[in-house]
Amino acid sequence: MKQKGFEQLLEETHAKVTQLDQPLAVIDTMLTLDGKIPLEIARQSLNFEQWAIYQHLAHGTCLFTDEKPSDSEHVISFGMSAYGRLHLGPSFNDDYTQIWGYVTLTTEAMTEIEQLTTRLHTEEMLRYQSEVVPFFQRLEPQEVIEVIDAIKEKVDFMAPVLLYYNSHTYTTFYHYNNLLKSLEGDTTHFLLDELAEKNKDTWTKDERIVIFNLYTLLQSGPPARGEEVNGVHFSLHYLSHYLEEKLAVYQEMTDTPSKPVPKSLLAKSRLICQLREKVAENYVIYRKINGLNLHKQEQFLNQQEVGLYRDEAMENELAQILGMASEQTYYDAFLNDIAQHPDMTT
Structure with missing residues (x-):
């Protein structure tokens, strides 16, 4: 992932969400970088407090500004880090994070968020005591x-x-x-x-x-x-x-x-x-990688089917990149491309 290209993607995502009204749609668009990361995977980036907030976004309202509203008790900030981590609430904010706006929630929602966050942290602490503490004691x-x-x-x-x-x-x-x-x-x-x-x-x-x-x-x-x-x-x-x-x-x-x-x-x-x-x-066993959040997922291909497997889309793209003639083999096409671009091998 090239840094300049990623910066542009963040700018485009920022521009996109300012056209949206519903907080859930805004956060989903930010999480997935406008659909470029599967939502199921993107939501796994949320920490406990962020996950609790996410459950209560449906009834909130959005304000796009980097200035904190006067009624700070019922608002939650959202934004994005330069490397693509979502900022949603005070549980994550670093020197690379920019605030994009705020979500206003009800008193009841804020109370429920606090309760759910506490429960999630409590469950994590129980696992910590049963798994991590004994591991390091030994x-x-x-x-x-x-x-x-x-x-x-x-x-x-x-x-x-x-x-x-x-x-x-x-x-x-x-x-x-x-x-x-x-x-x-x-x-x-x-x-x-x-x-x-x-x-x-x-x-x-x-x-x-x-x-x-x-x-x-x-x-x-x-x-x-x-x-x-x-x-x-x-x-x-x-x-x-x-x-x-x-x-x-x-x-x-x-x-x-x-x-x-x-x-x-x-x-x-x-x-x-x-x-x-x-x-x-x-x-x-091979892995599928998302070039934006660097997440890899394991995939499987039966060994008996390996020789039959073809990715026509990839073949067509390669043929276009290499400028292949219809009668040319990939071997010859790659040799020809390398000869035309000697700097590739240095």
Whole structure:
């Protein structure tokens, strides 16, 4: 994704939403960047408070301004970060965020939003106590370093990371990078490098959850590298749902007999790793990527059908790009194109 092109897309999306009246339509358009990201995936980027607000947008009214209205008790700001994360309410706002407007809600809606937010955070805390706390209690200092190193290795050799947790954005994307010091960025704080130098007992709850989630995800085996959770609110709730769905898919594809599924997230992830090897015996596993939020989804193609698979749209586009003659092969067309553009190989 080119930065200038993305800036233009944000400007076009901003112009589009100012023509809309309904808050839900406005936020959906912003989440999907005007339909360019599937709504089902885009909504997964919402943190707990944002999700609670989202449920109550239908009866609100919009005001497009960057100046806060005088009646601030019943308004919620919305906007967008320069890297595409939605701002909706005070639970996320950073130096890259621009306010686009405000939504006015009723007193009843504000109360219900607060109640739902509290419930979602409470459920997350229960998972934290049952999964994350015991995990770190068992780790010796050297083992903590090994966990971080395992994550750093994957993060350093993959497409950009872009994931969210509560008010935080963790990314290696362009100059927004705040995960790896070796990649540089606007900040002087790089999460993985800093945590490696700290006692685990001084880590914040959010930091522990992010490290636990990334490590657990990676235990599901290659090619899991973190890209599967790009553009989403990477909570324990999300990870639990993700692993359960993945297990169900793999069990069905491998015709695995029904048996008790491990309760812990880490055990589920390791079971997925085992099942994936069986899936790979009969299927080619590939991933579909959205170039805007960098989110990747796993896809499958039966090995017996690989030779029959054709993407006519891609073939036609390639033929047009390469200027292929009707009798020309792709091999010859590529050689001809390279000869005409020698700078491509330097």
